[in-house]
Amino acid sequence: MSAVRPSALARPDTHRRIAYQVRVVRVLAGSAFKLKYADSALGYVWSLAKPLALFSILYVVFGLLIRFSTFENFALYLLLGIVLYTFFADATATTMTSVVERGSLIRKLAFPLLIIPVSATVTAAITFAVNVVAVVAFVAWNRIVPRADWLLLFPLLAEFYLFVLGISLILATLYVRFRDVGQIWELAVQLLFYITPVLYPLQLMPEWGQRIVLLNPLGQMIQDARAVVLYSSDVITIPTVWTSPVMRLVPFAVVVLTFFAGLILFKRNQPWFAERA
């Protein structure tokens, strides 16, 4: 994309270039994860403890006291929603500031800048992976037997990551120019938490509400993940409320458009990051 990048790292053949980029992503993401918990007594345990604490509070309030749930596995329903949403919130918030925070690196080294937001999302993905271990333990505890269609979770997680990366690239680019984006996004993440069916069963909504919520990719992906794992007709997914195949494709289209919008926006602006970040 950039016109003159006569650096040793930009020049060699594609294979070596990709190998370099993968190594840098690994090293930056790994050290960021390590630093996040540096000097804390419990260290990595925190990445597990925080979503579990949120889960426990919400489960006690909405699962036991208020009784949101009519179906049996509400705890797992809630846990899946929280773990996925936490990944979304954590990844977008940290990636948003990543380019500015790596400003001193950008001003001193010529390298493909896309590495910076990508490695920030990978750091968040490591935390997510730790949380998935908690979900797996919960599944085992509940004696839920894995089924072959759980493999559908992989394309679903790929869709989720693509959406997270697209949003993060847009935020990271905007944040270089407008620091307010930080405040706006903090609020947006809170609002999205309620627009997305993280803690309530969709049944509580009127049908027109369910239809809107499931067009939002976050709603679609979280409900699909629950439907796959819980294998219950109680989980409302997009085919339940939308019969038109075109409407069923809307959330996927939003994900793909967000990703490419983010990629193009980032690539267009990156030549000036060294001067502005």
Added chain:
Amino acid sequence: MSTEDPPELAVKAVGVSKTFLIPHETRNTLREHFLHPLQRTTYELNPALVDVSFSIERGEFFGIIGPNGGGKSTLLKILAGIYRPDSGFVRVSGALSPFIELGVGFNPELSARDNIRINGTLLGLSQRDLEARFHDIVAFAELERFVDQKLKNYSSGMHVRLAYSIAIQVPFDVLLLDEVLAVGDQSFQEKCFGTFDRMQGESKTVVLVSHDLGTVARYCDRALLLRNGAVHTIGTPQEVIDAYLEQEDALSPVRRD
């Protein structure tokens, strides 16, 4: 300095210009844009580089000197590909070191061992290269006893020693260096000069930005004096240093702090 044989050129810069827009009042928030939507931000144009052209032959040690704010660092950043020039272009043949400062990516909260991995990887070393050269890096920096200490406990001299020791392990044809030897004691400086000798022997091309006129005189084959973003003199180190000193003398009576 006729360049009859283009393939022998390591670096060629033609008509490179770069102007920075310095806003009089930075608007970094949306609120400022909304509050004064009609009031256009006024900018001051700061021409950091004006039509800079030069070429460096393969195997040359090329010094860049000049007063602060003369455009040295901007030029180095454009050579490295960190900044994009407004006009003109730079062509480099061979592998170029992509960093302009030592120790990029160093993190004070991590150990030297981790930092060697981060910095080395950023500069292009693979996992295998790093393992093979780890001992050499630590030995050259004379930091064997301190590899597992956090970098924040290092003195600035130790910092530079570590950074320099990693940088010289990176294979390159053209090396860009900004003020490398400012820190580091006498004996480490001598060691650095030793690697300079080796690089000269291997006919590496080195672009050295320095305030230390002695180093420029001792190692550079040619030098460039940048003043107010423009090329003032290109020539032998002695010519360029003389021009620099003469100009400094001429300025000193009226110079302000």
